[in-house]
Structures are given as C-alpha cells and as structure tokens.
Amino acid sequence: MNLLILRLLAGRIALALVSLLVVSAVVFSITAVLPGDAAEAQLGQEATAESLAALREQMGLNVPAPVRYWQWLSGLLTGQPGMSIVSGTPVADMIASRLPNSLLLAGVTAAISVPLALALGIGSAMWRGSWFDRMASSGAVAVVSVPEFLVATLAVLIFAVQLRWLPALSSASSIDSVGQMLRVFAMPVLTLCCVTVAQMMRMTRAAVVDQLKAPYIEMVQLKGASPTRMVLAHALPNAIGPIANAVALSLSYLLGGVIIVESIFHYPGIASLMVDGVAQRDMPLVQTCAMLFCAVYLLLVTLADLCSIVANPRLRHR
C-alpha cells in the first residue's frame, strides 16, 4: 500500500510541476496578448511617447518577452518571484500580506461547510424520498441557484443596514477578540457556504445513493446490520472517492474564486489582489498568483485521491 501511495505521489508531483510550467507559459502569453502594458495602464490619458518610453525602461518592459519570462521563472525557482512592476514592492511581500486573510476565510468556511454538507448529504441518502431528503435537496438547488452577489447584498441589507447586528465591511486587520471575529466573518462565511454546501451535499448524496443500490448492500441488510451501520460502515467508505473530489473542488474555489465576496465585504484577500494585477498588467504578480492557485488546486486534488485510496479497501490492498 505504501509503495502504491509513494508511486502515486511521485507521479503526481512530476505531473504537477509540468502543469505549473504549462500554466505559467499560458498565463504569460495570454497577459502578453491583452491590449496595453503596465506603463500604459499607469499613465492612462496622460501618456506621452517620452514618459512611456522612460517608464517601460524603469519597469523592464523593453526586454523581449521570452527573456522576461525566463527571468521570472528562474527567480521563482530560487524562491524569488520578483518585484511588482506597478508598486515596486516584492511580490512575495504583497502575497504574504493577503494570503493569511484568504486562508483564514477559506479555513473558517471549510470548517463549517464541509461537516454540514456531509451530514446533510449522508442524511438525505439514508432517508431518501423522505420529507427531509426533499427539503434538503430542493433547498440546496434553490440556494445554489441564487447568485452569490445577491446573497451577499441581501445579507448586508438585512443584518448590517436594517438590524445593525453585523459590520458591513470585513477588514480583517481590525480583529481583536473571538466575538469580533465571529461578527466580522458571519456574513462572508454565510455567503460562501451557500455556494459550496449545495455542491458538496448533492455529490455526497449521489455517491452514497449509488452505493446503496449496489448488490452488496442487500447482503449487508440480510445479515441484519442497522441502517446507520449499513451506511456509515459499508456504503460510505466506497463513496469516499467522489465525495473527497467534490470537497477538493469546492475548497480550491474558496481560495481564488471569491472575488465577489472580497469586493462586497471589502475583505483584503488574494483574489482581489490578482484581479488588480490583471487590470494593471502587473505580470510578475499575476503569474505568481496563478502559480499559487494552480499549486493549491493540484495539492487538493492529490489529497482527495489519497483519501479515496486510503479509505477504499480494494484500492488499499491491491
């Protein structure tokens, strides 16, 4: 089993490195195709030929694109993702100031949404066809169909503007106590849960229901196992694979895909940093963010695969 996991890990890491390289090349060439460069973005209407040339020289934009790509790549390999060409500060510092905020938000959301989604999903599968199943399933569809900006804006209107229970802005740097943290995170986490819970829950339900229809479950019933034991001990381990993958997909979204929540609640996370970088054509920043999102995604998917191997006896003992 260990050998299998090691082989899988080695293969995954090699593949991950290749994917990262390909992604960085693709991101670089796409941003190079975007109209305008960082110098034009900064000078805007006031651009003159002379100041454009001077600024390009300062930003290092007059170096040919492949050379710039190579400089950035070799820098990254030595742990130095370069300087932001817009603000002149190290990209590593900019990311370091935002990443903890994003991880905190993603962590809190995951800690609430994953157990909730799994419980709802397994419950629906166990009592499928019951009023609980119908409520949970249709509720999930309803919630996932509402766009998150609407959920967020409605939450702000109700809880911040009308009731004044919660702050409308979640500036992460002003948290002093646990109570304050709960107040600050309540609405962003609620919004994100609405998006992620539904997907994970429906995947869980589908996977478990799929297993419950299998012939071996009939055997389990015949031997007299209780319904709870039947689901948790027999069906669930076989369903872990798809569930883990659904969880991994939802979690990877929580890091880079939460731009709407970040902008409505003015939360200083990494998604808005990257969008900013694209708007300002700040190549080193955009690429390093892209690398980060890609790496996290690969990591989560690999973890999900490992989970399914460890949890599934047939894969484990092959």
Place this chain on the structure above:
Amino acid sequence: MNGHSKLQDMVGPQDSVELLGALQRGATRRDLLAMLAGGGMQLTLAAGVAGTALSAHAQTPRRGGRIRVAGATAGISDTLDPAKMANQTDYSRGNMLYNGLTALDGSLTPQPALAESFTTKDARTWVFKLRKGVAFHDGKALRPADVVFSLLRHKDAATASKAKALADQIDSVKASGDNEVTVTLVQPNADLPVILGTFNFLIVKEGTTDFSTGIGTGPFKLKEFKPGVRSIVVRNDAYWKPGQPYLDEIEFVGISDEGARVNALLSGDLDLVAAVNPRSVERVRTTPGYAIFSTQSGQYSDLIMRKDMGPGANPDFALAMKYLFDRELMRKSIALGHAVVANDHPIDPTNRFFFAGLPKRPHDPEKAKFHLAKAKVGSARIPVVTSPAATYSVEMALVLQQSAQRIGLNLDVKRMPADGYWSNHWLNSPVGFGNVNPRPSADTLLTQFFKSDANWNGSRWKNDTFDQLLLAARAETDPAKRKQMYADMQVLIHQEAGVGIPMFLASIDGHTTKLKGLRPIPLGGLMGYAFAENVWLEA
C-alpha cells in the same frame, strides 16, 4: 440645511466662499453689506445674505474624533507619490499628507498655501514667497530647495509624472532667497498658480525617492498605508494652519462597488463615502442621520462629431444635433437633477470665467429639421458610439435617438464595453460620446480639448481666432480682459465646434449628519478631495 449650503444657494459658490473668507479675515456685518452692495445686490437682499453668512461662520468646529471614509477606487497602484497620483483615492490621501504652493477655493481661484504670496509682472516670471515656520512631518523645515525639487522632478521623463505635459511649460525653478522661489516659464501663463494648486504639484522633501512614508507638510501624518486596502493618518499637531486639522484620525479605504459603499455608510461602518449614484440618493437622504453632499463641477459627457469625416463634416449636421438635445429631460431623467443644463461650451457655471450672457440653446426640433435638410443627411442610418465608460452616454444617446426619430433622422446607438473604450473608440468614431473630468482652469481645459493642435480635440475643430485668443488670454493678467477673451472663446465653441455638451454633472457624496464643514470645491467630490483638514465631527 446647514448655513454653508444655504448661503451658497443664495449667492452661488463663488460669492459664498468670498464672504466666508472675508469673515475669516475678520470682516464685520457692515463689511459684508458693503461687499454685496458693491456687487450690485439690493440692500434688503444683501442684509439676508450677510445674516446667513454670519450664521454659517458661527458653526464652530469641534476638535477630536475619528472618521472612516471610502473612495471609489482601490488598487495596488495606490500611491503617495504626487507625480503618479491618478484618481480620487490618491488625491484625497495627497491632501491629507502634503500641501501645494497654492490651494484652489470654491471658485477654483488660487489661494496662498505653502506660498504666502505669489507675484508676477509679465505672467512669465513668477516669485513665490514661502510661508515661514512650516515643517515637514519629520521636523525638518520647509526650504526653497524642497520646492525646486518638487516642481522640477515632473520635467524628468524618468519620473513618469502624470503632469509632465503641464510641467514642460516650466523653464526653470530657482531658489532666489531664503524664503523665495522664482519660477520662469517658457511662455507666459497667468494660470500658473492654478496649475501649482493641483494634486500632482504637491510639495515633497528634497531628494525623496521612497514615497511610502508620506512625509509632507500636510495636516495629517501617515500611520499605516497598504495599497489597495487602506490608509490611516493621525493629526499633525505642528500643522501650520492654526487650529486645524480638527479630526484626530482618518481611516481611508477604497471600495469600488457603489452598493457596498452606500450600505457600509448606512450601517454605520463609514462616515463619508464618495461617488454615490443618483439612484441611491433618496435612500441615503431618507435614512435618519445621513445626508447627501453634492458638488456641481465642470465634469461633462459630450457628443463629438468629427469635422474631417462622416456627417459632421457638414456644419449644419452638428447644429441640428445640438438643437435636438432635450437637455432638461436629460437633466431630470438621466442625472435625476444632479446636473445643470449646459450650453455646448465646456466652461461650467462654477468657473470664474463662465459666460452667462450667451443665450441658452433650446430644444428645438423644427430648427434641427431645417439644419438637417440643409445638411442633406437623408434617411441613412448614422451610428452613434456610446459606452458606460463615458458617464450617462448610453442614456443620453437613447434620448437623442427618440428626438431624432420624430423628425425622421435615423440614429443607430452602438453600445461599446468600457474596457478599452478610450483607446479604441473615443476620438476615433465619426459620431460618438466622450467624457471630460473637471479641469482646474479654463486654460487647461481649452488647451487640452479645443486648441487646433490638441491631442484630444475630438471634433478636429480648427479655428485660428480661437487659438490666438487662447494664447492671449493665457498671458493676460488683467482679470476683466481675460474674462472677455474667455467669453469670446465660449461663443466660438458654442457656435462652431463639432461638440455638443448637454449638461454638467455633479459629484455626489454621502455622509453622516454628524460630519460638518463640507463645502464644494468644483475639482470633484469630497470637497475637491480636500475634506481632511476642513471637516469636524459634531459632539
């Protein structure tokens, strides 16, 4: 309604600023009456105005307190380097930390700031006497060398200054005494003190290369600055204006989503927000404890009809379109009243050179039909290019389209995305909309947008008389003569240029009613971005 805005409604922004300024210099009620009567006002009316001015002055500012303010933009390009400041967020921060040699008042007239006085004989050589006893935040005294450095760095292409084109008219800047700087221009410009009162020309310390510390002579000192997130400034106790600033601390954030900004204001998280949509105004106004602060400025969206191609090549077409604008309808239904009707020339009523004597062009479909027939446009579809990038241009084009339909003119409104509009469509389309932000002086505006060889002369209107007038007015130091020249130029643009300007837009801010001291400065919202040292919190 507070005293300031009441006073403004009575006498207009220019006079109200003059009156309050006179009061600050110690004028009495009798002096005010003399000022107003001298301006031709009836004595009974003047007495009422003087009374209002006195009560506005009587609102004594209170010291202390902390406010949170949101601008409409935020990004990693947020900067404290005056040369690179590009938007209202940067400008607001700039006015917290730095001062200029001059500062612009409610009629955009330059007032002394770091320069105690500025004098010239020929509008070419200018002598600025520096205020004594002004110190930077690190304790170093302000010296002429700081001014020389701050002005000359814009001329260096390596600075990549936003104001390079403006700074190129400066020939030399020299320290001509212990407390004196002499600026020599390439050509005379009577508006130099106006230009030096704008954001990019704020004064920094000699030799500064790292601007992240924000060391200036301004009313507040920098405590924290995170580009794209927020900044916090605290009171500069050694500030050179006695008694100012009033607040202890200001937290400034940039929130690009208008809904989020207004919600944060109404939930009590913010005390002042910039750029409120006219559609949110009622919501703010009807919530107890909140108010709207509107600044009428020279911002406008214009219909540009190129004179070198397309239907605009015929002057009658441009005239017909100008008569087709239903300006009052646009003001009411598009800007919801937060605008004033314009008269197809770019100088707005808050400007000291606005020519009020020019008859207003009415909405007159019959005249439009007459000119259209002369232009022989026929029933061909005429594309009109619009974009959300040019404020209200889509809505204005639709109103225009409806008026056109009634006289048999077929306008085809093309809606372009905001991204890339300025580089791809603006100035390139035969008939299309543009947008112009408030400019500090009539000269800057006309030079950038209407001079025959201007880069942004959208309609390619070429007129020698206008160009000569523009240069003559720039060099003229007699205000009365200048005013006449600018009036002549406004008439020329009104009649001949291929540009239709239906209305001047207002900037709208929202604030808690506890926040006092806001007065409009028509450079934009947030008091021309200079609110920081002028506002206070009521107890």
